[in-house]
Amino acid sequence: MGDSTIPTISAYIITKDEEHAIGRAIGSVRWMDEVVVLDSGSADGTTDIAERMGAKVFVEPFRGFVEQKNRAMDLCTGDWMFNLDADEEMTPELAESIRKVLLAFGTSGGSEVFAAARKTWYMGKWMLHCGWYPEYRERLARRDSARWSGEMLHERLAGPGRVGRLQGDLLHRPYADLGNHLKRIDLYSGLWASREFSRGRKSRTIDLVMRPAASLLKMYVLRAGFLDGMQGFVASAMGAWYTFLKYAKLQERAKESG
16 A cells, blocks of 8 residues: 555455456455465465465365355465455455555554445345445454354354444346346355254245245335336245245255255
């Protein structure tokens, strides 16, 4: 950043086969003092692109999302650290908000974690409802003030201090198309079902009927998905399908083990 009076900041990104997105992500945080990419064995050009863009690239086996993000933090040298997913990018407004935090809080003081609002691109539209926006995610923390914790699919950056909110958006492009969204649903519903089955959770027939319907109602009506037009309905229907698959696969696990 060029000014010794301003605390240094690192961006860190974990990757695996993200050549289609990594350039946009790194480009949005190149103003930071360093960009650390922790790759888990990409077979495409992810690491080459990252290195060409000036990132510090490390390649290590995948440990799980929580462990991998904590390891990426350990590889950073900045006074502050910001986590970015490979399919995200920072807006100029968010970058300016982070600069203000660095000036205001410096390198000492109470533990602080800051969350950014994430805005998702879906079927040619930035989603503003369905519970998808503002989707606040804890991403910025002073060194040694926070660590990643939680479980699969629900990891979060947590520390003992309060959580502040940054201005500006974190732009998120998670799905190339509907087919890609369906593949993600299939993957994540299976992970959820395996985890919940190991905990002894049961799925009943009524869960297959009522829970997807409740999910659709929540996203499309209560969270005003209808205001996002056709995209809002599709996103809500996909949410209902995800819910159905979770509980159907949980029943499947029980029958397979029985």
